Amino acid sequence: MSLRLYNTRTRSVEQFVPLRDDGVRVYVCGLTPSAEAHLGHARSFMFFDVLRRYLVHLGYRVTFVQNVTDVDDRSIEASRTLAKPWYEVIEHFFGSFKRSMDRLGVLEPDREPRATAYVPQIVELIAALIATGHAYAVGDGVYFDVKSFPRYGKLSGRNVAELRVGARIAPGEEKRDPLDFALWKFAKPGEPAWASPWGEGRPGWHIECSAMSHSLLGEPFDIHGGGEDLIFPHHENEIAQSESVFPAPMANFWMHGGLLQFDGKKMSKSLGNFEPLSTLLDRHDPQAIRLLFLRTGYRKPMNFTEDAIDSATSGLRKLYAAYDLLRSAPPREADGATVTPFRERFFGALDDDMNTSAALAALFDVAGAAPQLAGEGGGPQAAALLHEALELLGISPHRRARLPAGDPLAAAGPALLARLREAFAEVAEADGDVRAAIDAAIAIRNRARRNKDFALADRVRNLLADGGITLADSKEGTTWTAASGG
RNA sequence: GGCGACGUAGCCAAGUGGUAAGGCGGAGCUCUGCAAAAGCUCUAUUCCCCAGUUCGAAUCUGGGCGUCGCCUCCA
Structure with missing residues (x-):
């Protein structure tokens, strides 16, 4: 058995085969730190963290890139309302996000490029798009010409004509077609600005991912990930930008995580229906949150309740208790065969498009059989399996949470x-x-x-x-x- | 309106043609001065509804009903 993954691009589960022998290249769309991160972000980044750990487990040398879009309209807005420079707004929310990721046991990306550090590459890419007739400069910025890219809409299954029906050009935008999107926005007074051949301004959303993935990974890279809500327009636009200029397709696998809902509605910045991740983590065991997310398939929408975290906390205790029991069981006649069925179920489930729910069920069965396994001398083997498996899921029994931060x-x-x-x-x-x-x-x-x-x-x-x-x-x-x- | 996903026990959830994983909760029992922890046992004749295909359907087809997502910033 080997790894099979669902590919949004082909809408089917496919055998995962690395494009190159020298490693697997993964690019995940990271956060735009213009507001506090929420649990939905945690779900997404945590899943890709587990995927990354599993790829490493399979023996691949993984290059894991997760970008930071550190300039956008919202952070500029926030800088006005908070009367702070935009970059301080970004640093504040990004720092908070990083601390939360650390508490959740999400490993550091190999590279965590910031859009503002790649302005030269972005400018170069825009210039290439203009030179090849895929982009044009007008009074308020540079736009991508969607008509110039016939495959536009393919990833998300959109029909360009239908998209155009409801689309409008906002006041102040001088784009030629409502579907065209900004590559570069000219700065208004007081806005952050970088030099470009077309005028001072900032990158539009989307272009930074094309420029940074090109710089760090090239094309095509193996896996491009993100939340389901990024399929359109973000990933569609990335494809249009990259594939208009670079000869190869942008990425082989496109993977998207299901969205987390709160009260039956998606958590989102615009709805504001969420508690900041940072304060939620003060009240709950981060490892229980990981377990909670892994119990549901990564592509499924999931509703969040605090009761669910409590239930996951109980489950976590059960796994750890079993681990402790098994680990301290006297080793007898080494008989690895007793845990083999569990091992095969666990890894077989992960191979099946990262079915963490079924994988976890195998581990709970190990926990259920722990007293028997321990009695029969299979304790050490079973403990080793649990350790290896839980480590892979990022809920290692060796890093279990002590009391939450702060003195209870x-x-x-x-x-x-x-x-x-x-x-x-x-x-x-x-x-x-x-x-x-x-x-x-x-x-x-x-x-x-x-x-x-x-x-x-x-x-x-x-x-x-x-x-x-x-x-x-x-x-x-x-x-x-x-x-x-x- | 267009496109897409989903509907499995009290709650969460896996399973996509061969007769319902797992977790939480609940119930009983063992252990314990009490309690907790731990252990043992039980907890869906049935998968939103209706028709159809099939020897056989939670799984496939058609039609309903319901929920959610994307189409605008979003993980």
Whole structure:
């Protein structure tokens, strides 16, 4: 079995064969950091992260490029309303995005080119488009002439004549055809501007991807990815630009992720119906969010609810518990064959157009069989499989989340400390912080338990519970956890 | 209006011709002073509806109904 992927270009699942022997080249359309990123972005980038990890696992040398469109109309708008330079707006949102990606365990792209760093290449590409009759300069900028590219609409299945029916030319735009799109926009006073042969201005959306993928990967490269909403017009326009000038098709595989919905509607900047990813990650385990997304096929639309994250969190705990059990099981007669069926199911599912849902089901079956596997001496093999598989999915048991950022005791801590001091002389005397007080209370309770004074033991448990502290007894002793959010 | 996707248990979800994966939740039991964790067992005669093709359909065809996406900035 080998990897098969759905290709938007051909609308079918195809065998994935790298174009060159020396590696696989992937270009994913990244963020335009003109606003906070949301969970929908996370879903998309996380999927391509898993795809990338799997390609590496298959032995390919992968070059993974994800661009940053660091200049656009929206960030210029934001700079006016926030009274900050446009580049500070960009840096703010991009920094926030990068931190979120890091928390989600999304690996750094090999290259993360910024549009503004590729202006010379962009200008060069536009010049070539003009020279070959595919673009023209007018009063407000340079436009791509859609009529000059007969294949326009092929990727998205659009009919140019039908598109033209509803299309309008906005006031101030001097393009000749409503379908034509901007390659270069001349700067109005106060707007960011770069020099070009046609006048000072900035790149239009779309052209940066053609210029940067050409510079970094060439044509054709293996996989071009992005969200489903990029198929039209973004990717259609990229194809028109690139393929008008470069002799080869732009990319071999075009892959698109399904959109995340909130409340039955797509999350989007214009609807504003989302919570910033950064604050959502303060409340939930990033690995649970990964698990949640991987449970649904990447091409399917998916509705987001916080309950779903909670359910994924439970599932994650189950996988980790099984991993811990298997790992500590005594190795006996090495018999790798016992985990082979699970292994084949897991990798077979990924080969089948990245069916992470079915792959995960195989891992949950390993978890279900963990006690048996451990008993039969298959623990180490099964643990190794789980580790390898979970690492591939980016939910490694070795990087499981500790408590979310921020001290969960910060809010409720002082009140709890006061209460403990009031209730127990021993705690009052110990001059410590909340944590020390909790430890002291636990000591009191454990002494009470040994003395069979369960009324006192329960009083301690309840007192701590009121402060958001949950106790758990085990053979190794008593541990506590603080409810997040205090 | 045009194009496209989807509709599977209480919730989420895989499965695209051979007789319904998996997760969450729920129920019972074991263990535990209590609790948690963990373990065991159970939880869709049926896949939005109606017709058709077939020995056989959740899967194919036709027709409904419903939801969503793209057609404008979007992952």
